[in-house]
Amino acid sequence: MDERRAEPDSTGRSPVALYGEFTLAGNRKVRCAVSLTETELTVQRLTSAPAERNKAVLRLRDCVGCRAYREHASAEPAAYLSVYFYPLRRRWVSSGAARQRVEQSFRLTALQDPGANLEEAEKWARAVRERSAQQQYLRDGLLMSELCRPFRMMLLVNPQSGKGQALALYNNHIQRMLNEAGVPHTLVITERQNHARELVREADLSQWDALVIMSGDGLLYEVINGLLERPDWEDAIRTPLGVLPGGSGNALAASIHHYSGASPVSGEELLVSCGFLLCKGLVSRMDLVSIHLSSSPRLFSFLSLAWGFIADVDIESEKYRHIGAVRFTIGTLVRLASLRVYRGKLSYLPAAEDSTNKGDLRNNMMLRCNNQASPSGPASLPCRPSRDFSHQNTSYNSCHSNNSLNVRRTECTSSRSATNALPGPTDSLLLPLDQPLPSDWVVGQEEDFVLMLAMYQSHLAEDLLAAPDATLDDGIIHLFYIKAGISRIALLRLLLAMEKGAHLATNCQHLVHTKVRALRLEPCSPKGIITVDGEVVQYGPVQAEVHRGLARLISG
Numbered sequence: 374m375d376e377r378r379a380e381p382d383s384t385g386r387s388p389v390a391l392y393g394e395f396t397l398a399g400n401r402k403v404r405c406a407v408s409l410t411e412t413e414l415t416v417q418r419l420t421s422a423p424a425e426r427n428k429a430v431l432r433l434r435d436c437v438g439c440r441a442y443r444e445h446a447s448a449e450p451a452a453y454l455s456v457y458f459y460p461l462r463r464r465w466v467s468s469g470a471a472r473q474r475v476e477q478s479f480r481l482t483a484l485q486d487p488g489a490n491l492e493e494a495e496k497w498a499r500a501v502r503e504r505s506a507q508q509q510y511l512r513d514g515l516l517m518s519e520l521c522r523p524f525r526m527m528l529l530v531n532p533q534s535g536k537g538q539a540l541a542l543y544n545n546h547i548q549r550m551l552n553e554a555g556v557p558h559t560l561v562i563t564e565r566q567n568h569a570r571e572l573v574r575e576a577d578l579s580q581w582d583a584l585v586i587m588s589g590d591g592l593l594y595e596v597i598n599g600l601l602e603r604p605d606w607e608d609a610i611r612t613p614l615g616v617l618p619g620g621s622g623n624a625l626a627a628s629i630h631h632y633s634g635a636s637p638v639s640g641e642e643l644l645v646s647c648g649f650l651l652c653k654g655l656v657s658r659m660d661l662v663s664i665h666l667s668s669s670p671r672l673f674s675f676l677s678l679a680w681g682f683i684a685d686v687d688i689e690s691e692k693y694r695h696i697g698a699v700r701f702t703i704g705t706l707v708r709l710a711s712l713r714v715y716r717g718k719l720s721y722l723p724a725a726e727d728s729t730n731k732g733d734l735r736n737n738m739m740l741r742c743n744n745q746a747s748p749s750g751p752a753s754l755p756c757r758p759s760r761d762f763s764h765q766n767t768s769y770n771s772c773h774s775n776n777s778l779n780v781r782r783t784e785c786t787s788s789r790s791a792t793n794a795l796p797g798p799t800d801s802l803l804l805p806l807d808q809p810l811p812s813d814w815v816v817g818q819e820e821d822f823v824l825m826l827a828m829y830q831s832h833l834a835e836d837l838l839a840a841p842d843a844t845l846d847d848g849i850i851h852l853f854y855i856k857a858g859i860s861r862i863a864l865l866r867l868l869l870a871m872e873k874g875a876h877l878a879t880n881c882q883h884l885v886h887t888k889v890r891a892l893r894l895e896p897c898s899p900k901g902i903i904t905v906d907g908e909v910v911q912y913g914p915v916q917a918e919v920h921r922g923l924a925r926l927i928s929g
């Protein structure tokens with residue numbers, strides 16, 4: 374075993390920091406030369422076959438953890454080193470790539486003293502751990518010098534979510550991944566609706582470094598609202614949250630996978646990807662949206678507010694939950710066959726030029742090191758309003774083209790905020806629902822709509838990329854709406870294009886997309902469905918305001 378200094382060499386390749394020759398743990402006849410650089414672990418089998426065929430090069434950024442140990446009750450002096458990677462591997466049956474588990478385990482027997490062999494294995498384990506953490510910091514533009522104590526995670530699993538397999542998925546994938554990453558966790562199996570909400574509302578949060586849900590989006594909705602109902606909501610909502618897909622929609626899980634830049638995956642591949650991101654422990658800020666209804670307490674939403682077609686499909690297809698994500702396809706076909714229109718008024722506050730953010734990565738932090746972060750910095754990406762509102766400064770009282778709202782400006786002098794004395798942040802942009810809107814809002818007139826969808830993350834479901842340019846904390850509500858007049862076939866085409874996030878490129882005249890900071894919807898149809906993060910809420914007037922970066926999410 375040889376320890377070498379990590380200094381740059383003339384080839385530009387990262388130099389070797391540690392070198393050793395071990396046998397494979399699974400086959401003592403195979404000897405390997407193992408070398409560790411700042412970025413890679415290379416395992417070269419020492420056989421007579423051509424060298425490249427017997428070489429595995431694994432990137433430390435794909436490593437979730439490693440372990441040094443001795444076999445229980447063994448008389449042998451050998452110690453073992455296991456290193457766990459989840460690299461992206463190209464799929465053979467379909468295009469794209471997905472993370473797959475690769476374990477490298479070695480047997481160290483160079484010395485006669487079992488303690489000395491174990492010490493050697495521990496030295497390797499420490500070196501691998503430090504370098505793989507360093508890779509994470511470097512990739513995300515952060516250099517942090519010290520790791521804090523291991524974090525303690527509460528993992529809430531809803532056994533009824535999706536096809537009812539969340540517990541089996543935990544047993545088959547997540548338990549092992551968290552053990553490999555050395556993440557101690559306490560498993561809590563939710564027993565009923567609102568169990569998670571009550572639990573986090575009462576919990577001693579000083580005991581937990583992260584609250585992770587394994588379910589659909591509904592359980593995270595409960596956790597977020599439970600945290601914001603606490604008297605200490607300001608600290609509570611900074612607890613890093615995590616999401617592992619176990620439901621049928623899994624929109625937030627699909628969004629964080631998308632933000633990681635990997636090609637689209639679903640099912641267990643999405644679970645492994647989210648498990649990997651969770652083990653890496655990088656925390657980002659996440660926008661939350663406060664939602665006001667006419668006679669219910671204020672709610673907080675992390676994903677979407679929907680009315681009309683999409684809300685109908687989501688709720689009407691609940692009865693097919695046991696078949697998983699296919700339920701949305703069936704629900705869509707059923708609802709298309711009897712397409713409805715809804716009458717209502719839609720108004721909004723356009724996002725200012727500087728509301729989006731280029732510097733997301735700089736707002737990240739390592740979970741193990743810092744989970745009490747300061748607010749987001751200023752934003753800088755230009756906002757692109759939808760084509761029909763580019764003229765909003767000119768003709769407010771007139772009717773516009775068929776893909777615009779009929780807008781008018783109102784003058785409102787009231788300054789009364791809609792936020793009451795409940796816990797949670799103040800809504801500075803909203804007035805009470807029964808008051809006219811302020812003068813800087815675009816105010817809609819009564820019209821017939823097919824759907825309204827407000828999104829704050831990219832995905833509406835695993836395979837629905839509804840807001841392709843949304844990011845976790847851009848401080849933007851991506852508002853989409855379709856007014857009456859669209860044909861069934863045009864609507865179906867749009868929904869199919871949404872699978873790849875191509876719906877905005879179809880130039881469908883009926884689809885409008887605009888970026889806003891707040892909105893108000895006043896339905897006039899006597900009946901209908903409104904959903905918040907896929908959960909039904911009181912039908913009637915509703916308004917929403919985005920709170921940029923209010924929550925913390927473990928993401929990539």
Ligand SMILES: Nc1ncnc2c1ncn2[C@@H]1O[C@H](COP(=O)(O)OP(=O)(O)OP(=O)(O)O)[C@@H](O)[C@H]1O
Nearest residue numbers: 534535563564566588589590591592620621622623
């Ligand atoms: N043990 C349980 N039995 C019944 N319902 C539960 C249980 N635990 C949690 N719930 C409730 O189940 C509801 C649905 O959960 P969730 O949204 O997480 O899964 P899902 O609906 O299957 O997924 P998706 O939202 O992706 O379709 C939540 O409102 C939650 O409160």
